[in-house]
Amino acid sequence: MAILEVNGLKVFFHTRNGTVKAVNDISFSVDSGETLAIVGESGSGKSVTCYSLLDLLPKPPAKIEAGTALFEGNDLLTCSKDQMRQHRCNDIAVIFQDPMTSLNPFLTIGEQLIEPLVHHPDKDQAITRRSAKEKAIALLDEVGIIDSQERFDCYPHEFSGGMRQRVMIAMALITEPKLLICDEPTTALDVTIQAQILELIKKLQETRNVAVIFISHDLGVVAGIADKVIVMCEGTIREADITDNIFYKTKDDYTKKLLSAIPEGAKTLPNRSIHGSPLIDVSNLKTYFKNQSGKKDNENQFVKAVDDVSLAISRGEILGLVGESGSGKSTLGRSILQLAPATSGSVKFDDQVLTGMNAKQLVPWRKRMQMIFQDPYASLNPRMTVFETLSEPLLYHGLASKKEIAQHVKQLMDDVGLAQAQLRKYPHEFSGGQRQRIAIGRAIATKPEFIIADEPVSALDVTIQAQILDLILDLVEQHNLTMMFISHDLSVVRYISDRVIIMNRGVIVEQGDTEGLWARPKEPYTKDLLSAIPLADPRSERLRIATR
Amino acid sequence: MNSSIEENSSSLWKDAWIKLSKNRLALFGLAILCILIITSLLTPLIAPYSYEAQNLELGATSPSIQHWLGTDIFGRDMLTRIMYGGRVSLMVGFIATAVALVIGILWGAVAGFFGGRVDAVMMRIVDMLYALPFMIFIILLMVVFGRNILLLFFAIGAVEWLTMARIVRSQVMALRNQEFVEAANSLGLSQWTIIRRHIIPNTLGPVIVYTTLTIPSVMLLEAFLSFLGLGIQPPQSSWGLLINYGVETMEEFPWLLIFPGIALSLTLFALNFLGDGLRDALDPRASKD
Numbered sequence: 163m164a165i166l167e168v169n170g171l172k173v174f175f176h177t178r179n180g181t182v183k184a185v186n187d188i189s190f191s192v193d194s195g196e197t198l199a200i201v202g203e204s205g206s207g208k209s210v211t212c213y214s215l216l217d218l219l220p221k222p223p224a225k226i227e228a229g230t231a232l233f234e235g236n237d238l239l240t241c242s243k244d245q246m247r248q249h250r251c252n253d254i255a256v257i258f259q260d261p262m263t264s265l266n267p268f269l270t271i272g273e274q275l276i277e278p279l280v281h282h283p284d285k286d287q288a289i290t291r292r293s294a295k296e297k298a299i300a301l302l303d304e305v306g307i308i309d310s311q312e313r314f315d316c317y318p319h320e321f322s323g324g325m326r327q328r329v330m331i332a333m334a335l336i337t338e339p340k341l342l343i344c345d346e347p348t349t350a351l352d353v354t355i356q357a358q359i360l361e362l363i364k365k366l367q368e369t370r371n372v373a374v375i376f377i378s379h380d381l382g383v384v385a386g387i388a389d390k391v392i393v394m395c396e397g398t399i400r401e402a403d404i405t406d407n408i409f410y411k412t413k414d415d416y417t418k419k420l421l422s423a424i425p426e427g428a429k430t431l432p433n434r435s436i437h438g439s440p441l442i443d444v445s446n447l448k449t450y451f452k453n454q455s456g457k458k459d460n461e462n463q464f465v466k467a468v469d470d471v472s473l474a475i476s477r478g479e480i481l482g483l484v485g486e487s488g489s490g491k492s493t494l495g496r497s498i499l500q501l502a503p504a505t506s507g508s509v510k511f512d513d514q515v516l517t518g519m520n521a522k523q524l525v526p527w528r529k530r531m532q533m534i535f536q537d538p539y540a541s542l543n544p545r546m547t548v549f550e551t552l553s554e555p556l557l558y559h560g561l562a563s564k565k566e567i568a569q570h571v572k573q574l575m576d577d578v579g580l581a582q583a584q585l586r587k588y589p590h591e592f593s594g595g596q597r598q599r600i601a602i603g604r605a606i607a608t609k610p611e612f613i614i615a616d617e618p619v620s621a622l623d624v625t626i627q628a629q630i631l632d633l634i635l636d637l638v639e640q641h642n643l644t645m646m647f648i649s650h651d652l653s654v655v656r657y658i659s660d661r662v663i664i665m666n667r668g669v670i671v672e673q674g675d676t677e678g679l680w681a682r683p684k685e686p687y688t689k690d691l692l693s694a695i696p697l698a699d700p701r702s703e704r705l706r707i708a709t710r
Numbered sequence: 711m712n713s714s715i716e717e718n719s720s721s722l723w724k725d726a727w728i729k730l731s732k733n734r735l736a737l738f739g740l741a742i743l744c745i746l747i748i749t750s751l752l753t754p755l756i757a758p759y760s761y762e763a764q765n766l767e768l769g770a771t772s773p774s775i776q777h778w779l780g781t782d783i784f785g786r787d788m789l790t791r792i793m794y795g796g797r798v799s800l801m802v803g804f805i806a807t808a809v810a811l812v813i814g815i816l817w818g819a820v821a822g823f824f825g826g827r828v829d830a831v832m833m834r835i836v837d838m839l840y841a842l843p844f845m846i847f848i849i850l851l852m853v854v855f856g857r858n859i860l861l862l863f864f865a866i867g868a869v870e871w872l873t874m875a876r877i878v879r880s881q882v883m884a885l886r887n888q889e890f891v892e893a894a895n896s897l898g899l900s901q902w903t904i905i906r907r908h909i910i911p912n913t914l915g916p917v918i919v920y921t922t923l924t925i926p927s928v929m930l931l932e933a934f935l936s937f938l939g940l941g942i943q944p945p946q947s948s949w950g951l952l953i954n955y956g957v958e959t960m961e962e963f964p965w966l967l968i969f970p971g972i973a974l975s976l977t978l979f980a981l982n983f984l985g986d987g988l989r990d991a992l993d994p995r996a997s998k999d
Contacts, residue, residue, distance in 0.1 A: 501896055521901070528898030541889035545722050545911045545994060554907070555897045586725075588994035604893065 164191035165373045166215075166341055171229035171239075173207075173214050176222060184210040184224070186397040194340065197367060197374040199388035199405075201381055201420070203623035204594070207397040208377045212343045214239070216254060217246050233341070251278055252287075255334035259346040261326035265318040271329050272298060272314035278337050301332045305362060323487065324355035331362065341373045348383060352486035352650060357694040360387055379623060381420055382696035385409060386703030393417045405700045423628040424698050425657035440474035440510075441612055441644045442498065447471045447507035449490075449497045467493040469668035470507070475612075475644055482659030482676065483648045484691070490668040491648050495614045498646070499533055500524055511612070529559050532605040536617035538597035542589040548575075548600055549585045555607040570607075577640075578603040579633060595626035599633065606637060614646045619654060631658055652695050656680060664688050722911055726991040736987020742980035750797045759787035761794040762945035770963045780965045782955070788965065791947050792973050798948035799974070802863050802932040803925040809867025810924060814874025815917065819905050821875070822882030833879070836872050844869055848940055862941055866928055877920055881913040914992045922985030926978045949974045 173185040185207040192198045202208040213219050215231050215238050231238040238249065258264040266274060276294035289297075295314065302310035305328040318326060327347060334342055344363065348356040364387045367374050378384050384391060384405075391408040393401045393416065401414040412418055448471075450464035467490040475481050485491040496502040498509050500516050508517045516527060535541035542551060552571045556562040562570040572582050578599040589597055598618060605613055615634065619627040635658065638645055649655050655662060656676055663673040664687070672685045683689045697703060730736055749756075765785030773780045779788035821832035851865050885891060886909070894904045933950015935941035942948060949970050956967030990996040 496892075499896055501892060525898045528896060533893065533896045535889045535893060537889055541893050543890045543894075543908050543912070545992070546907075547721070547725075550721060554894075554899070558897065558899055558903070590995045601893070604897075608897070 165194050165234060166375075167191040167230075167232045168211075168215070169230045169232075171211065171214065171231060172227040173210055173219070173224055174227050175224050183397050185214065188229070188394075188397075188399055190392055190399070190402060192341065192373040192375060194373050195367070195371045196389050197364075197376055197387055199376045199378060199384035199391045200394060201378055201384060201391060202394035203379055203420075203625065205396070206394040208394050209345055211394075212256075212345060212375060212377060216250060216256065216343070217243075218256075248284070251282060251284075251337055253339055254341045254343065255337060255339035257327075257330050257334045257342065257344045257347045260350050261323055261330050262350070264330060265326060267318050270315050270317055271321070272316075275301070275314075275329070275333055275336055298332070298336060301336055302329070304366070305329075305332045305335075306358075307332070323351055324358065327351060327355075327359055328362065331359075331366070335366065335370070338370075339372060341375070342367070343375045343377070345377045346379065347376075349379070353652065353696075354486065354690055354694045356383070356696070360696075363387065380696070381409070381624075382424060382698045385696065385698050385700045386706065388700075393420065409698060409700050419625055421698055423625040425628065425631065425653045438476060441477045441512060442473075442475040442646075443510040443513075444474070444498060445472045445508055445510075447494070447497060447509060448505045449493050449502055450505045464505075466490075466668045468497055468504075471665075471668075471670055472507075473663060473670065473673070475646060477611075477644055478642060479661060480638060480645045480647055480659045482655035482662040483646055483665060484650065484652060484655050484662060485665035486650060486691075488667075489665045491665050492616055494665070495533070495616050495646060495648050499531055499614055500527075501533070529608045530610050531612040531614070532608065532610040534598075534602055534605045534613060534615040534618045537621050538594055538601050539589075539621070541601050542597060544589055547586050547588055548580075548592075551589075551600060552603050552607055555604060559608055561608060574603045574607055577606065577637070593626075594622050595630060598622060598626075598630055602630075602633065602637070606641060606643075609641065610643070612644045612646075614648065616648045617650065618647075620649065620651060627654070634658065652691060664691065722992065722994070725994065726988070729991040730987050733987040733991065735983045736991070739980040739983030739985075739987065742976060743984065746796060746977060746980075747800060749793060750800050753793045753797055757790045757793050759790045761786065761790050761947070770959070770966070772963075772965055779969045780963070782966055783959065783963070786945075788969055791952060792949070792970055795947045795949045795952050795970065796973060798859070798942055798946065799929045799932065799950060800977070801859075802866065802948070803929045803977075805860075805863040806867035806870060806928045806932075807921060807924045809864055810870035810874050810928075811917070811921060812871075813868070814871035815878050815910060815913070817871065818875035818878025819882050819909055819913070822879035823886055823901070823905055823909060825883070825886070829879075836875055839869075840872055845938075848935065852940055857940075857943075859942060862932070862935065866931055866935075870924055870928060874917070874920060874924075877916055878913050881916060882909055885909055885912050911992075915989050918985050918989045918992070922981045925981055926974070929974065929977075 169189045171185055171188045175182040175184050200208045226239055275298040279289050279294040280291055282288040299310045307313050348359050388405045391405050392399055395416050400416045447468055449468040450466050483491050497504045504517050508515050552574050553567050556570055575582050580599050619630050647658055659676050661675050662679050664671045666687055672688045683692055768785035770783045771781045777787050821829045848865050855861050891908055894908050930950055932941050933954055936951050937954050952970035960967050
């Protein structure tokens with residue numbers, strides 16, 4: 163019998179601007195020991211569906227219009243607050259997306275772990291701190307926290323992202339729930355850590371026989387662990403089937419679109435000439451930051467974000483720079499653009515040494531090199547219209563007079579595929595993909611020769627990601643750009659780059675032309691990275707998890 | 711160039727005005743403020759009586775047809791005195807707050823944006839001024855420069871900017887590391903341009919709210935100083951002073967307290983409505999309706 167059965171669920175948001183049908187007539191069921199994946203792009207209603215089960219939605223504006231959600235025969239949607247608290251305490255647990263923000267920074271992780279046990283709403287079921295602690299430590303061992311005895315009294319900031327997500331999983335499991343809801347639990351993590359966490363969830367599910375609802379935007383991630391997949395779009399179910407049928411025999415256009423949007427293989431760029439002469443020449447670049455922890459010994463005085471890196475980028479080349487978080491890849495990019503002062507070493511742009519120039523001397527060079535940032539929500543000034551944002555670089559560098567500016571800006575809007583009618587709008591009125599188009603428009607406004615793109619698609623949905631990547635490739639071709647493409651996502655880098663550099667802990671681990679590196683990685687770190695990429699292929703994914 | 715001219719001129723301030731003009735409560739506040747300001751400007755022409763002519767035989771009378779708002783214990787017309795008092799109060803409120811705004815925003819923005827040593831030095835200066843007893847500061851100014859209403863305004867403004875600088879600085883420090891500021895940097899914009907175009911407009915929300923709180927507190931501060939004999943002197947008056955005297959005779963002649971009180975609260979209401987409206991209008995993200 164299904165442990166959870168959702169029937170005809172409708173959740174609407176009543177806002178001043180009208181009603182948003184976030185979830186519109188959804189039905190599904192999960193059995194014990196089964197993993198159901200809900201896949202969809204942002205705004206598809208996948209998270210709203212799950213939050214409505216636990217009464218975690220803000221009401222108003224949210225309102226459950228219709229439907230039932232039977233958990234072991236009890237309707238979750240109509241039960242009283244006390245019953246809901248019982249369910250949350252005993253039966254259903256959630257793992258949230260961002261382990262950085264879902265743990266309280268002022269409490270030790272141990273304190274947070276035992277909280278639901280010691281402060282159980284039902285006084286009879288509450289247990290003593292001592293036995294709760296024993297239970298918590300056993301669980302920390304199970305989720306792979308080393309030295310769990312000592313780590314019990316550590317604060318969240320003393321853990322890495324992956325370790326925090328393990329703690330979150332332990333927290334979810336401590337009440338021995340029958341249903342575990344994972345809301346994008348690996349999205350904020352590096353690819354190697356993601357592989358570990360996925361394995362852990364799979365393993366725990368098997369040993370404990372819990373039902374799992376796994377929410378993700380990434381079909382590749384769910385391929386290996388899901389038994390059934392639901393594809394959601396705009397509040398409705400587009401397709402629901404067992405995993406293999408979704409991946410191998412889908413009939414739905416939207417699912418096909420999602421699958422084809424996953425970047426696979428390499429794109430060959432026609433009509434480009436890569437000259438041998440380097441446009442960018444970096445030699446022995448070091449960028450250190452003062453260590454904030456305040457230890458005075460000479461060893462740890464500095465964080466070596468970039469440690470003795472040399473590289474060259476030829477004209478017309480797209481260089482992919484890959485690394486996990488903390489590898490120094492973004493700092494390297496910012497040091498090349500002279501946005502972060504280098505400690506030593508030199509950066510040459512077109513045979514001119516940039517390091518050591520002051521802000522004024524750099525102005526003419528800034529025009530020739532630009533940057534596209536990761537988060538299109540943060541990289542645009544919220545109080546400037548698109549027109550102002552795009553005209554600022556043109557006016558500042560004297561590339562257009564006040565009279566011609568409207569024409570220039572419209573041309574830019576065309577180049578990046580935005581409707582001219584949207585000139586007067588503010589950033590918040592655009593979707594993520596459109597914002598990234600604005601940011602790209604700003605970067606190409608000065609007709610630069612060199613652009614650094616720092617994770618330009620990692621905040622975007624997969625279909626949008628594909629569009630933006632194609633836009634970038636188009637622009638590279640049209641404007642003869644040289645580009646450094648920074649990303650943690652190997653598939654994306656493979657799709658777009660001519661040559662790849664792998665970075666770890668501030669140094670270059672391996673470099674080579676893209677296909678050669680994929681076919682014959684030399685360094686163990688590179689091999690690890692490549693093997694951790696989730697593929698949208700359930701059979702090979704299962705095989706990989708099984709053989710680990 | 712047909713529609714593009716409109717597009718060109720579109721900016722935060724213009725859009726804010728369009729949005730504000732749709733906000734009835736804010737417009738109401740603005741209208742009241744305008745009426746008060748215009749009345750103050752025209753007071754010497756339209757005031758029914760002289761503000762200093764006493765009529766001791768008449769004494770304090772309650773509102774009547776001759777004296778709409780009654781007379782005070784010296785037989786002076788209250789309406790006239792409130793009108794003249796409004797001149798002083800509104801002036802001190804706006805000038806002192808404007809002084810505080812300009813110094814505070816610039817000081818805070820520069821300190822917060824550059825950080826490090828610049829910030830340390832600038833904020834220590836603020837701390838030192840905070841520690842300086844306000845009264846002694848004003849008395850010193852009065853002794854050195856002589857008693858002068860304008861100087862009083864600046865002195866009050868020069869004290870109030872400290873808090874403004876603190877608020878702006880903390881806002882700027884959070885903004886400084888935002889990606890759009892870094893993007894502006896990578897465009898090669900000068901530091902001053904970045905502060906002016908990217909930083910300050912994004913600090914406006916809290917600044918406006920604090921401004922609407924500062925204006926009334928400055929008005930009351932002036933009353934306090936005048937009460938101590940450091941501000942304006944009788945027979946001149948201000949709303950704060952009128953209220954102070956009104957409190958003393960509250961039980962016998964309540965209208966001496968009530969009417970200046972209404973004038974002051976009306977201003978505060980208007981300011982708050984306008985302030986809230988401005989804050990929403992200057993934030994493009996606030997819903998449009």
